[in-house]
Amino acid sequence: MKMNCAQYEEEFSSYMNNQLTAAQQVEFEQHIAGCEGCLQELTAMQQVWSLMGDMEVPEPGAHMEVKFEAMLATFKQSVAEKKASFSIKEQFARLWQWQPKWPLAYSFVIILISFSCGYWVFKGSTTGKQDEQLQALTSQVHELKQTMMLALLENPSASERIRGVSYTSEIKHADKEVIDALFATLNNDPNVNVRLSTLDALTHLAAHPEVRQGLIASIVQQDSPLLQLAIADVMLKLQEKGSVNSFKQLLKQKDLNPGVKDKIKQTITQLI
Ligand SMILES: [Zn+2]
Structure with a gap:
């Protein structure tokens, strides 16, 4: 036949x-x-x-290399077979579960960036059908970055979580999942530095109305003076008048740091 x-x-x-x-x-x-x-x-x-x-895999342990190679092989195969709905995202999530303390997470971002660049370069010389494939790949890479960022936020190490937060700048269109994860971190992370980094990342996303609302809601949830001062600065920078009521509520807290109290009063005056 x-x-x-x-x-x-x-x-x-x-x-x-x-x-x-x-x-x-x-x-x-x-x-x-x-x-x-x-x-x-x-x-x-x-x-x-x-x-x-050609991609370099920056010094992962031998153990890790095997897993990554296996993942890549599956990835290549998926591309080759043009599966309608292959999800490398799931595979990645699984990898993270196997190796939760994966120390070289950032190398993967480097790899992914070279992936994307490679595809863009390559894209210039392709026809319509391949164009579609490449577009699908590009969106997979995007999805992957997001998955990695979400996974990093769960990492027991504070510095890894900060790294996860910093990847937000890689994500062009932060969707609800990312924003929710960032707010969960801002409001619940035990480490002040992680919370500060998260506040910074969210400030860059303040064009989203839901991010502004979340930031305002977060004001009364912060018990660290550092965070309270930082969030006051953010609201001033954003000229967010909607935050005034939350600040007034914060002022009612009995054990509020005196320095913070002054700053908050000042912030309210500057906003209204
Ligand atoms: Zn043929």
Whole structure:
């Protein structure tokens, strides 16, 4: 039975991994030699693969490398098979569970950035169909960054959590999941430095109305003088008059630091 182009495309990854039988390989190569469409598609895929192959994996433990390679292999395969709904995000989430104290999380961001750059460079020379694929990949990379950031926020180490917070700047369109996670961190993280970094990250997202509302609601939840002062500064910077009532409520707290009290009174005066 003669195979059609779609069926040959399914063999791309096997071909590139030398997993075809000798007979299959001969047939495959014969088809490619005579089919412009498949040849282009195959060349494009080989380019993507070589981009991935060039990526440096910055010194993860041997253990980790194996897992990452396995993940990448699955990723490549998924791309090759053009699965409608493959979710590398889930795989990543699983990896995080296996290795919650993964120390080199940031290397993955570097890798992902090179991923994205690679795809953009590559994108310039592709046709419509591959364009779609690449767009899907780009959005997967975006999703991945987000997953990584969310996972880092759960990390037991405060410095890793701060790193997670700082990744927010990588995320172009912070969605509800990210914003919720940041507020959970701002309002509940045991570490003051993590909360301060989170406040900073959220300030950069203040164009979102729900972020402003969340910040205002957070005023009375902060019990650290450092945070109370910082959030007063943020509200001044944003000229957020909606925060006045929350500050007035904060002033009612009995054990409020005297320095904070002065600053809050001043803030209220400057806002109204
Ligand atoms: Zn073909």
